[in-house]
Amino acid sequence: MTGALRLVENPVDRLARTLEALLVIASSPLSIEELAAASEDETERVETALGLIASRYREGRSGIVLEHVAGGYAFRAAREAAEACARLVERPVQRGLSQAALETLAVVAYLGPVSRPEIAKIRGVAADSAVAGLVERGLIAEAGRESDGGAVRYRATPLFERVFGLSGLSELPRLDDLAEGSEELRSRLEEVAGRRGA
Amino acid sequence: MTGALRLVENPVDRLARTLEALLVIASSPLSIEELAAASEDETERVETALGLIASRYREGRSGIVLEHVAGGYAFRAAREAAEACARLVERPVQRGLSQAALETLAVVAYLGPVSRPEIAKIRGVAADSAVAGLVERGLIAEAGRESDGGAVRYRATPLFERVFGLSGLSELPRLDDLAEGSEELRSRLEEVAGRRGA
């Protein structure tokens, strides 16, 4: 149609337009495989086209930004428009997550699938209301049972990855790297004990 | 930000980017007034910026198209991508039912009419989202209340029977080895749930 007006059309241009269309109607991030299946094209060409889209839809250039998140690709609003977006929509998913909810979320994200008794054992307090709240927000979801008749287990959802801007759970920092504080405390104790002994 | 790199930035360019951002996160069409309120700009300038967006996001030029519908403005997929979009939305051929949905459906089919608190008691976890999902799919439906002002009860629907290839609920596989009759089955399930300590 209007293609006839263009002297040269880049061969991936048409594919890129198809992918733009898919991304603008999708309700969650789309993987390269999903994009390839819907556009009936090869994954390599899809990757090339995504590169083209990423360069067009980026911060500062466009109000729409392509991001790699939750194992796929999705459009989001540019950060410079955050205040306008805040006036338009609420953010019920992430608003007011309590300390208990964050700790429960951390346990599920790192150890999931994991049951409520297992979460309670780690946190030292019952996890029922924190788990129910996180399910309600869609950040965690049921993932089968431990065994026949066992407790229900939970895992983090793609929405969790999306809200926290993670391309996948593997992007979470290693637990061991996070806990250096406890070593510090121990050496502080030993140091003080040493001073006393001297 | 990158505006500094541009020799000339059209004064409505920034507003246009803000409107793009608002349109890409909106879940329904936005009126000019809504766009003006969220961007804290004048309706006339918003109209000008929308003109700019419409010329960028149009058939043949982009996979994203700005559409003016009854309620206001919204992005849609370009027509040339209609087939790909159809493949995307049809493709997740219902993979069947989640464990949570299957358990809830089984409780309703065998023990119905049954209320959400009763389902939760047997499953050991809140049943709200599973029940809502099954109602939305038309597999279960409301069937009165437990008593005046009591909890709403649910039963399986004719659609449920069709999907499961049954001519009636009496054709459900028998569970004689577990209990005689639905009352005994219910008390057995509740008793096990109690022992599960959920």
Add this chain to the structure above:
Amino acid sequence: MSAVAVRDLDLDLDSFEGPFDLLLTLVLKDELELADVEVAGVVAAFVERLAERASPDLEACGEFLVLMAALLELKARGLFPDEDELAFDDLDPEEAAGELAERLALYRRFKAAAAWLEERLAAESDRYFRLGPAPLAPVPERPLAPQDPVALASALRQLAADPPAPSLSHLELRFPPVSLFLDRFRAVLSRRRQFVFDREVDSLSRVEQAVAFLALLELRKVGEIKLGQPAPFEPITVWSAS
């Protein structure tokens, strides 16, 4: 530092800043989640204060031990919500200590992970995206594929199956209440003028012996008893103070 000053011990923890006394009050009023209180931080603050002195203050140490024991008891109780169902049981002391240390270390890690998530959320607060379908997206017809009714029966069978016996090994590290031993020692001293502590607690588990010892310190602190020990590691004799 006098014994009284223990209660004024200034604390600067992640979850709490102020005197020890206030921390205990808040915990007892349920205004502070005990799971959030780093007991090790309290101990470190105390040891640092103690190190400033030329000679050890046994009175202050005794007071501190009793208060910390109370704090630990509360915290331990929080770990075992249905204590009535659990039987007293001995756990190899080394296993018990190892289990407790491991669990505290694990909790610390997840607390750090939660802090990381919180920071991340703040950093991503200007990222907005649409939840749910686009306004003009094509509406899919998604008929449910035919299903097998046997799946329903097996779902109910699963729900009717006896739950697997949970491993209770991690629950066996239990602290009996200090009050149990307060009552017990008072009862013994009402019958006899004196008794030998070691003989009295000989049949108990290590954890129970530790709590019994704390009860002894408590009775000594309030002046109900006198203690005697011929030499370190010799049996402790307990007399009624009256």
